[in-house]
Amino acid sequence: MRVSQRVQSIKLSGIRKMFELVGSKTINFGIGQPDFQPPPKAIKALANAVREGWNKYTSTYGIPELREKIAEYFLSKYCDYTGENILITIGGSHALYIAIMSLIDKGDEVLVPDPGFVLYAPHVTLANGKPVYYTLRIENDFRPDIEELKNLINKKTKAIIVNSPNNPTGGMLEREDVKAIADLAEDYDFYIISDEVYNVFVYEGKHVSFLEYSDRVLYPMSFSKIYAMTGWRIGFLAGPKEFIDQAMKLSYYTIACPSAPMQRALLDIIGDPEVEEYVRNMISEFKRRRDYVFKRLSEIPHITVSKPKGAFYVLPKYDLKIPSEELAMKILNEKDVAVTPGSAFGPHGEYHFRISFATSMRQLEIGLNRLYEFFSSL
Numbered sequence: 001m002r003v004s005q006r007v008q009s010i011k012l013s014g015i016r017k018m019f020e021l022v023g024s025k026t027i028n029f030g031i032g033q034p035d036f037q038p039p040p041k042a043i044k045a046l047a048n049a050v051r052e053g054w055n056k057y058t059s060t061y062g063i064p065e066l067r068e069k070i071a072e073y074f075l076s077k078y079c080d081y082t083g084e085n086i087l088i089t090i091g092g093s094h095a096l097y098i099a100i101m102s103l104i105d106k107g108d109e110v111l112v113p114d115p116g117f118v119l120y121a122p123h124v125t126l127a128n129g130k131p132v133y134y135t136l137r138i139e140n141d142f143r144p145d146i147e148e149l150k151n152l153i154n155k156k157t158k159a160i161i162v163n164s165p166n167n168p169t170g171g172m173l174e175r176e177d178v179k180a181i182a183d184l185a186e187d188y189d190f191y192i193i194s195d196e197v198y199n200v201f202v203y204e205g206k207h208v209s210f211l212e213y214s215d216r217v218l219y220p221m222s223f224s225k226i227y228a229m230t231g232w233r234i235g236f237l238a239g240p241k242e243f244i245d246q247a248m249k250l251s252y253y254t255i256a257c258p259s260a261p262m263q264r265a266l267l268d269i270i271g272d273p274e275v276e277e278y279v280r281n282m283i284s285e286f287k288r289r290r291d292y293v294f295k296r297l298s299e300i301p302h303i304t305v306s307k308p309k310g311a312f313y314v315l316p317k318y319d320l321k322i323p324s325e326e327l328a329m330k331i332l333n334e335k336d337v338a339v340t341p342g343s344a345f346g347p348h349g350e351y352h353f354r355i356s357f358a359t360s361m362r363q364l365e366i367g368l369n370r371l372y373e374f375f376s377s378l
């Protein structure tokens, strides 16, 4: 079978191999999704939507009322976007893909965080662009170095991808970082793809949105995390209307339209006080876990840890000369704990590993005890 060069140019992430070895008793710190179910009202709303006949195609843009509601509820605090600035998508992944495919031409360079979420560089490669890594270092609490960014920018730079709160680091951009990057985009005429899907998972400080500081922003968003509905596959892309109208064509030719019942259910629950309370409770539970994980990791020999400010990940660095994939395998084989090797997130992820604390306190306690034993024996 002669598979296209395009598809051959991207590799399936190495972490897959490891997670295929995860057993039913393994303490799994690899999972990037809340262990909560969606709010009960969301589940009811979805069942109602199907019963009421929301089982047909919708507009490719998405249901107009939902687009309006998203603009009003999620974005009006940052900018004056209306429903016309919104394209409903199959989750944040699809929003990101549509944004990159509609923005990037052959040879364009895109600044990509390293370590960073596993989709960014492959999406740029698929669009025939060139991912150019900028480094997030633990010593700087995983904030970007603005001088490094300046050195990486050239005439081919078309966009930067930013992600705050961050997967895999748990780091967050400060207001001054957001302003500085927004200024660079203006001065050097490039765009900002701002992935803020973890924007409600904030444990200290304040989330600052790029939408407040720049009108050159494409904003891929997801309902997966906020409403614990990763399997529903729904999100949206926000951006300038003329961009959304063009990007819609790509969405039409790939998915026809987003799922009707999911859209209808979201329309019912966005802004509902009971749902908001559910989300608040989930986040306070995540904060409790974040505090616990940070405290326990700080006591483990050989590792350095930056306290995560948001999302539900922590990315400790270790001082052993073992590549992270090998280390993760060793931890899995010897302690039956699955962590994600840092190298899966880019070259500077090497000598780090990621723990997701989107799992129960009991699992965290057992797993961290085992990690303590593992590193103490080295």
Ligand SMILES: Cc1ncc(COP(=O)(O)O)c(C=O)c1O
Pocket (backbone or CB within 6 Å): 032, 090, 091, 092, 093, 094, 117, 163, 166, 167, 195, 197, 221, 222, 223, 224, 230, 234, 235
């Ligand atoms: C940083 C980041 N962006 C986007 C996504 C995409 O989420 P989804 O496609 O489930 O909406 C994820 C999922 O893990 C993520 O971690």
